[in-house]
Amino acid sequence: MNRRALLLPGPAALLALYFGVKLGVSPLKHYDLFFHLAGGRYVLEHGFNRVDPFSVTGTAGWVPHEWGFGVLAVMLIKVLGAAGPALLTGALVAANLLLLWAAFGRAAPRRGLLALGVLGLVLIVQAYTWSQERPFHVGHLLFALTVLGSLAWRGGNDRVLWLAPLLGVAWANLHGSWLLGPVFLGATALGHALDSPEQRPRALRAIGASFAMFLAAAVSPSGPSIWLYPIHHSVLRSTQNINEWVPLDLAMGWSWAYLLLLGVAIFCVGQAPVRRIAILLPAVGLGLAALKVQRHAPFASVLVALALLEHAASVRGLVWPELIRRPVRALDDAFARWSTGAQGAIWPALALMLLAGVSWQRPVPVEQGVMRSRFPLACFEALRKLPPGKVLNRFIIGGAISYFAGTNYKVFIDSRNDPFPQPIHDDYTRLVWSEPGWEESLARYDPDYLLWDLENPGNILLDQLQLRGGWREEARDGNYVLWVRNRSSSR
Template sequence: MGESPISVRAALESARFPLPTGTADLPAGVARDSAEANRLANFLRTVFSFPAMLGAFLVAAVFVVGRGFNVDPDVWWHTKAGQIILSTRHWPTTDPFSFTAGGQPWIDCEWLGDILFAPVARWAGLQGLDALLIILGSAIMVALYAYATLRAKDSKAGFVASAVLLVLTSASFSLRPQMLGYLFLILTLIILERFRQGKVRSLWFLPPLFLVWVNAHGSWIIGLGVVFVYWASGLLEFRLGGLEAKRWTPQDRRSLSMAFLLSLCAIPITPYGPQIAAYPFEVAFKMPIGVGNVSEWQSMPFNLPGGKLFLGLILAFLVLQVIYRFTWRLEELALFLFGTMMACLHLRFLLLFVPFSTPILATILARWVPPYSRSKDRYLLNAVLMLAVTVGIVRFFPSRAELEKGVSENFPVRAVEYMHEHSVRGPIFNTYNFGTYLLWSDYKVFIDGRSDIYERVGAFSDYLFIDRLKPGALGVLQSYGVRACLLQRDEPLATMLAALPGWQKVYADNLSVLFVKRNSAASSDAQPGQVAPGQKK
């Protein structure tokens, strides 16, 4: 059988010059060639369609945001935990990273995400981790765009809504397993919307999705809540002003109930059994110090640009509702209000507001945005633009040196190098945000980003007591036998230690400062007063 004479360009333009579909009177070989050409043309029309091009633009926007690789401190402990799991082939049950909680019970509730990060870091280093962040961010935005388009039935409106919310979404993009949780939440919403539109088989993706989700991130509890809200919203049928609810058919209700129960049954299927299921509740009800002091658990800062944009969107929804009196489905109103409330209470839940509000915004915009017309599509132009996006990402992807420079500006890279070179030993008291990088470098830490275990053993409250220089802070520090302190250069404790005769500053740069206790074995050959080139003592 000869090759089809249809070229790629002809396939791209075939939307305007359709190939013949009738093959009954053609010889068998020619008919097969014609059918293959049609399949190729349909495939290329989908890949290089206008909606696909808009998705590529979202990927480009994510790349622009993620190119700088704003490293979240927790990426270091997640990657280290993944390395431990892969090397030992066991899941940790006690804390391996600190001297304050060492040996205490601890489970890695996000182990599946951790073993994703570890090989990437090993094989591709910082560039691999940055690429993974961009891939996960792109997957989230493309899924959000697909969900908004599915709801609004208009790809242009879905794109505009997703692009507007990207400003809020990107602020929360950091390389942590929570990225997987956000992606799974949007996939759950897509599945439920497809089910509402009559595609019942979509529901059976939920149980395996939750099986993966519960092992990747604690946000699975929110996903189960979303499924329950959809189920409960279809138990009654009513219309009250602009609010309506439609009753499920008996068959639909049974299908959704079964999918929910199977998803619930997947929750205990973890290396730790049902222990992981308790983690979200422990954080919510048993960790008041962590929730009250960790920045991502703080309330929405309405004085900052992101908070102002969030408030502006809420007010815009209210104004549009008053003017146009949109009809809300019961479940979408419930989720929108829940997402708004949680984002106001805790900054980290801003990404709940985004998927719950984007489809509503897209539906509103669809009233004015002209729908996509396939007959007017320009496939070759779309392909050229998508190729340009791809080339741009490859061309401007940050070098290893650029990423290392960014890491050194936010983490005590040179201070840790000094510690290795001069055999500085612990116990080491460290600034909260330095803990994860310190443990990544194989030091036992006082505290790191796993605030839950430190709160449980009392180390978190002691850290705050010392960090805030409460009366008796030095006594608490001494009770841990601390012989070295790695601190931010300008924090109050660093200023106090610099004035005490019992401590000597052996290293300092623009970011960090290292003190060791005088007349101790904290360092075998540390030289007092050493500073990085070009820095002041």
């Protein structure tokens, strides 16, 4: 590849530049980021601990399976301030986009308008996660890397299989989607053996690599128990109430992009004279799983897109009028030449490095870099000045309390979800809606502080406690209020 191609930005490089910079300069806004930061800080200061350090209700045990992301984000904050997690998100999204484009180039060497349209649909499906500073993006990136490696293996490169265990170790310590890696690699190898029976020895070696990738996940704080963790977490009743774990929601605009991608892929595969099981087997499995659990859709869209591109080349196009066909063909040829002769991945990398350099010179504290309307920083500050105690809080801000106030203030619940046994989730629901038994739930936890929202349904519990008395307001910030229990009058 010549120097001009490296410097000239291609379509994927331009998209990576735009989205990487946009996300890199965004304020921190997702609630889950802060329980990752709290966990990462705790690991750096105290090491790993099976006992939940952030609550007294998390009796199911702390499982810091995504500890690597939290530690990385904390270290970036120390160097870059609040921009650290934002730039990390931007870099992960940009890198994932470039890897997807490279994978599409292996599936369909002629990357014309169809490849661009498919990439656009995949990005629409994944874009709803971009505003979330979460390890989800690491999962996307490592999945794309696994897909690219599997395509290289199908093309005859057996050396990439040696990377599978290393990828398994990294993935298991960064994001809970790690199981998709060995399952995808194993399904691809099985499908390849069915496509090309003469290559079954190679397929067996790839299946062995997928098994090694699975076993390597145990090189983590959870040890061998991590092998069953994804299944255990997915069957928890509390998990079923989390938005991303419900079936595909047609009220979400991105879900229609996924269904469109799925529909076009079914058409192309159905019309193709030869079908490649190596991509269809994992694509069908994960594609159907995404209909049941929409969290899988960003991953499934990648496999569906590859199945579409691999089979589209052999499908006879629809008969269009010459008036339309000629300009579309000319545009497609021009775009394909641009895609072939331009890479330009250096530009998003340089832009993100420039932003990192500016943040390194002038780091902004996390308190100044968050989306102020979402986080009651004045309440956190007031809580830090009070004696240590137990905090009754809303689900979404539990992690923020642990990060901004510290581990001396034990939250009732947070969005880590799995440390809290089902009775705690049930108690939380009773408290939010003042359902029968809420007084007993309150008495069992016996909180010292209340950090709650004012709007419906938060006002329901506040109204009930106001009638009972025994609390005083300490601070108010936006939609949240901090109350302190008057122990002398409540006992």
